[in-house]
Amino acid sequence: MAATVLVGMSGGVDSSVAAALLVQAGYRVIGITLNVWPEQSAGVIEREDACCALGAVEDARRVCAKLGVPHYVVNFRDVFQRFVIDNFVAEYRRGRTPNPCVRCNQFIKFDALLSKAEALGADCVATGHYAQTTQLPSGRWALRRAVDRRKDQSYVLYVMTQDRLARTLFPLGEQTKEQTRDIAVELGLHVAGKVESQEICFVPTKNYRDYLRENDPGAMRPGPILNADGRVIGRHEGVAFYTIGQRRGLGLASDRPLFVLDIWPDANTLVVGEESSLYREDAYVEGLHWMAIERLDAPRQVTAKARYKAEEAPAVVEPIREDLARVVFAEPQRALTPGQTIVFYDGDVVVGGGTLTSAPGPESVGPPPILAASGAPAARP
Numbered sequence: 367m368a369a370t371v372l373v374g375m376s377g378g379v380d381s382s383v384a385a386a387l388l389v390q391a392g393y394r395v396i397g398i399t400l401n402v403w404p405e406q407s408a409g410v411i412e413r414e415d416a417c418c419a420l421g422a423v424e425d426a427r428r429v430c431a432k433l434g435v436p437h438y439v440v441n442f443r444d445v446f447q448r449f450v451i452d453n454f455v456a457e458y459r460r461g462r463t464p465n466p467c468v469r470c471n472q473f474i475k476f477d478a479l480l481s482k483a484e485a486l487g488a489d490c491v492a493t494g495h496y497a498q499t500t501q502l503p504s505g506r507w508a509l510r511r512a513v514d515r516r517k518d519q520s521y522v523l524y525v526m527t528q529d530r531l532a533r534t535l536f537p538l539g540e541q542t543k544e545q546t547r548d549i550a551v552e553l554g555l556h557v558a559g560k561v562e563s564q565e566i567c568f569v570p571t572k573n574y575r576d577y578l579r580e581n582d583p584g585a586m587r588p589g590p591i592l593n594a595d596g597r598v599i600g601r602h603e604g605v606a607f608y609t610i611g612q613r614r615g616l617g618l619a620s621d622r623p624l625f626v627l628d629i630w631p632d633a634n635t636l637v638v639g640e641e642s643s644l645y646r647e648d649a650y651v652e653g654l655h656w657m658a659i660e661r662l663d664a665p666r667q668v669t670a671k672a673r674y675k676a677e678e679a680p681a682v683v684e685p686i687r688e689d690l691a692r693v694v695f696a697e698p699q700r701a702l703t704p705g706q707t708i709v710f711y712d713g714d715v716v717v718g719g720g721t722l723t724s725a726p727g728p729e730s731v732g733p734p735p736i737l738a739a740s741g742a743p744a745a746r747p
């Protein structure tokens with residue numbers, strides 16, 4: 367009997383073609399769409415490029431009907447609100463820059479798919495992510511980058527566990543986006559020309575600041591802006607509305623460009639300075655998750671990707687304690703931002719990753735916080 371695979375259907379071309387390829391390969395396919403879209407205010411126009419929006423349910427249903435496979439919708443609004451949206455708001459309030467797509471993959475998509483797969487007696491799950499899995503000589507399952515480097519999504523999947531990897535298929539990992547669209551056209555799928563999902567799916571205007579103003583008015587708490595010498599040179603709208611490296615929207619009169627160097631949420635303060643102070647040779651990483659290895663026992667040479675669209679950079683990641691590591695780059699990196707995901711690679715294989723943090727924990731040793739390393743005041747008010 368053919369294996370049964372549960373396919374996460376977002377209503378886009380990628381997940382639609384992933385399901386089609388599995389049908390062609392002889393799998394018994396079941397489509398499932400997670401309804402995570404939060405309630406919107408009256409008059410808000412749904413974004414066409416938002417994954418998992420309400421319109422995506424109908425698109426996924428039509429694709430499944432075309433492929434001749436069953437389709438189910440599961441309501442995960444409350445879980446999405448708790449694990450993704452609430453965390454998103456809280457992180458910005460802490461002066462950090464979150465990555466909600468990583469949280470969604472970690473706590474929503476694969477947890478939900480695997481749970482539903484067990485309930486329906488499916489053997490495995492699949493999504494339209496551009497990534498690949500492989501089993502290493504050690505027996506561990508590992509995540510690998512997709513063939514199409516421009517579309518590779520291994521960065522947002524680094525939180526996959528061994529159990530998840532062993533039971534997950536990525537049918538698009540060995541092909542390009544152009545090939546995916548060509549297949550959709552050949553099969554007559556109505557989503558063949560659908561625009562790609564962009565930005566944060568639950569933010570209607572694509573500007574997270576608009577979302578915070580609407581949904582978290584308490585974040586609008588003005589405070590001082592300091593220069594690198596500690597002098598007050600302006601006022602900010604609220605630390606949640608700024609991120610490390612930001613230049614625009616500071617409202618400062620200066621004869622040279624100024625950038626956000628650090629955010630002090632407890633003191634409700636921003637520190638700004640010249641762009642050269644944004645570059646650092648090292649950073650600290652918390653919330654560690656390892657994939658190709660069981661744990662980090664010794665310094666390891668890697669390439670590190672500190673943003674989804676950033677170029678990888680040669681680095682060494684050093685263990686400090688189980689939940690904290692230090693990454694030292696071969697060349698200084700710009701705007702290493704607390705709250706952002708950093709992923710470590712060994713060639714095409716994901717070694718692991720974590721979340722950038724601005725300073726080491728109290729039990730660790732090493733350089734002082736970001737500003738001290740860049741020449742700005744080390745002591746926070």
